[in-house]
Amino acid sequence: xxxxxxxxxxxxxxxxxxxxFSQVKGAVDDDVAExxxxxxxxxxxxxxxxxxxxxxxxxxxxxxxxxxxIQSHSRGEYNVYSTFQSHEPEFDYLKSLEIEEKxxxxxxxPQKNAAQFLLSTNDKTIKLWKISERDxxxxxxxxxxxxxxxxxxxxxxxxRVPVFRPMDLMVEASPRRIFxxxxxxxxxxxSINSDYETYLSADDLxxxxxxxxxxxxxxxIVDIKPANMEELTEVITAxxxxxxxxxxxxxxxxxxTIRLCDMRASALCDRHSKLFEEPEDPSNRSFFSEIISxxxxxxxxxxxxxxxxxxxxxxxxxxxxxxxxxxxxxxVHEYLRSKLCSLYENDCIFDKFExxxxxxxxxVMTGSYNNFFRMFDRNTxxxxxxxxxxxxxxxxxVLKPRKVCASGKRxxxxxxxxSLDFNKKILHTAWHPKENIIAVAxxxxxxxxxxxxx
Amino acid sequence: MSAEVPEAASAEEQKSEHNLLFWFMQPLxxxxxxxxxxxVTSPEKAEEAKxxxxxxxxGQKPGGSDFLRKRLQKGxxxxxxxxxxxxxAKMKNKQLPAAAPDxxxxxxxxIPTPQDLPQRKPSLVTSKxxx
Numbered sequence: 001x002x003x004x005x006x007x008x009x010x011x012x013x014x015x016x017x018x019x020x021f022s023q024v025k026g027a028v029d030d031d032v033a034e035x036x037x038x039x040x041x042x043x044x045x046x047x048x049x050x051x052x053x054x055x056x057x058x059x060x061x062x063x064x065x066x067x068x069x070i071q072s073h074s075r076g077e078y079n080v081y082s083t084f085q086s087h088e089p090e091f092d093y094l095k096s097l098e099i100e101e102k103x104x105x106x107x108x109x110p111q112k113n114a115a116q117f118l119l120s121t122n123d124k125t126i127k128l129w130k131i132s133e134r135d136x137x138x139x140x141x142x143x144x145x146x147x148x149x150x151x152x153x154x155x156x157x158x159x160r161v162p163v164f165r166p167m168d169l170m171v172e173a174s175p176r177r178i179f180x181x182x183x184x185x186x187x188x189x190x191s192i193n194s195d196y197e198t199y200l201s202a203d204d205l206x207x208x209x210x211x212x213x214x215x216x217x218x219x220x221i222v223d224i225k226p227a228n229m230e231e232l233t234e235v236i237t238a239x240x241x242x243x244x245x246x247x248x249x250x251x252x253x254x255x256x257t258i259r260l261c262d263m264r265a266s267a268l269c270d271r272h273s274k275l276f277e278e279p280e281d282p283s284n285r286s287f288f289s290e291i292i293s294x295x296x297x298x299x300x301x302x303x304x305x306x307x308x309x310x311x312x313x314x315x316x317x318x319x320x321x322x323x324x325x326x327x328x329x330x331x332v333h334e335y336l337r338s339k340l341c342s343l344y345e346n347d348c349i350f351d352k353f354e355x356x357x358x359x360x361x362x363x364v365m366t367g368s369y370n371n372f373f374r375m376f377d378r379n380t381x382x383x384x385x386x387x388x389x390x391x392x393x394x395x396x397x398v399l400k401p402r403k404v405c406a407s408g409k410r411x412x413x414x415x416x417x418x419s420l421d422f423n424k425k426i427l428h429t430a431w432h433p434k435e436n437i438i439a440v441a442x443x444x445x446x447x448x449x450x451x452x453x454x
Numbered sequence: 455m456s457a458e459v460p461e462a463a464s465a466e467e468q469k470s471e472h473n474l475l476f477w478f479m480q481p482l483x484x485x486x487x488x489x490x491x492x493x494v495t496s497p498e499k500a501e502e503a504k505x506x507x508x509x510x511x512x513g514q515k516p517g518g519s520d521f522l523r524k525r526l527q528k529g530x531x532x533x534x535x536x537x538x539x540x541x542x543a544k545m546k547n548k549q550l551p552a553a554a555p556d557x558x559x560x561x562x563x564x565i566p567t568p569q570d571l572p573q574r575k576p577s578l579v580t581s582k583x584x585x
Contacts, residue, residue: 036583235522
């Protein structure tokens with residue numbers, strides 16, 4: 001196993017990054033309303049915008065402050081840019097089931113003109129939102145007063161040319177496309193193709209291909225539904241398009257496998273081009289093996305050469321050229337292996353953690369419990385555990401690395417496994433595409449950290 | 455373990471029987487000790503044993519059909535759309551602060567104009583992240 005936890009610490013010395021608290025968004029109170037639970041976090045392609053989605057179906061977009069961009073200490077300041085209700089709860093009449101308004105994923109389109117576009121999805125419906133700025137308004141109409149009331153034309157004695165005058169910036173979000181009724185099961189992923197014209201949406205059993213302009217048609221490209229549902233053995237857990245090859249996408253399963261498909265091979269990509277699976281030692285197999293091997297997230301590296309998968313206890317890096325095992329494995333919280341029984345009983349074993357790459361693909365990050373999150377440097381093989389907490393509230397203070405004591409004597413400043421708060425989970429994290437700025441979502445708060453520049 | 459010949463023709467039959475029993479049990483005891491050691495070295499298997507002790511009827515295949523099918527059917531089931539709408543209405547009444555009836559209600563004297571009516575409360579609650 002390359003890169004497993006060796007106790008090496010990332011902070012301090014040399015070129016290691018030191019992370020500092022920058023901002024925290026959200027309410028302070030402990031009583032968390034369900035609607036405020038953050039369900040997705042995503043930077044746009046330039047990193048200037050940061051979007052969050054929550055269980056209440058709302059999207060909040062933050063914008064990086066431009067004025068102080070040159071001054072390093074203010075680099076990480078994000079302020080509210082726009083907020084809107086993306087999805088509402090619905091009722092599936094056929095199955096008598098509620099369709100949650102929770103935003104499962106947000107994906108930004110690359111910017112083509114002055115406006116910004118993003119796709120947001122709940123369990124059943126994907127929406128394309130246009131976010132545009134308005135900073136001027138027309139004034140000086142001849143037939144209308146300034147408050148909008150119409151003037152009596154007979155009172156008009158002179159004519160004037162209406163002009164545009166500057167106004168306070170208004171950011172408007174409007175739904176441009178609604179992609180509905182294509183998924184019987186629950187959508188877990190959306191991914192925009194590198195052709196910037198199409199995108200895929202994946203649910204538990206099927207993956208569909210859409211054109212961004214066309215809402216009344218969708219092509220099914222993967223279908224793993226068995227003829228007899230009794231024979232169901234695995235479900236699709238995540239899917240993503242390759243960042244450069246518009247014909248390639250991958251999807252992960254609840255059995256810990258990843259399939260790479262080539263859309264040139266056939267219309268229905270039920271037969272994979274590559275199957276990535278790490279062989280399992282049969283003597284190690286237990287009741288929990290399959291559950292903890294279920295992949296909760298898959299992400300291509302920016303280069304497109306590697307992909308990263310997250311299962312319950314580890315993060316694995318795969319070289320697309322090698323199917324039989326990952327090239328790197330990082331243990332996120334191995335100490336939980338001896339707690340699987342209780343984690344199964346309280347359902348934590350089913351928590352879906354996401355993972356992300358930094359802009360240069362040299363560091364990967366993922367969340368854990370107790371509001372801890374972990375980073376693994378692929379080059380130095382060092383890792384670090386940090387905590388998202390309001391106690392480290394002062395901007396520009398370097399975050400102190402955390403350590404969990406698995407067993408035996410607990411050193412000072414270490415926290416024992418039994419003291420971990422399993423209700424404080426960090427499932428969603430995002431890394432700025434170009435800078436060392438990260439967004440970490442706790443249950444209902446969004447933390448922004450940036451590296452310390454000396 | 456080397457085979458020890460039990461003392462034959464002992465006066466007490468029981469004792470020799472016990473010796474014999476002890477004898478045959480030895481390899482079995484050794485086997486289960488080894489098994490126990492296996493379980494001890496693999497924390498996952500120890501956890502599995504714990505789970506099986508608590509829930510003896512737990513199915514053999516965890517990733518099997520029942521488990522997956524439960525996952526496919528996530529979401530709260532309601533009897534019908536009426537049931538759903540009633541539940542939603544109850545939740546809305548709880549969440550929004552009780553709209554105190556405006557004491558300046560204009561009724562009875564004259565037909566109210568738009569300016570007289572109280573401001574309509576926005577029905578959506580803004581996210582606290584934007585607060």
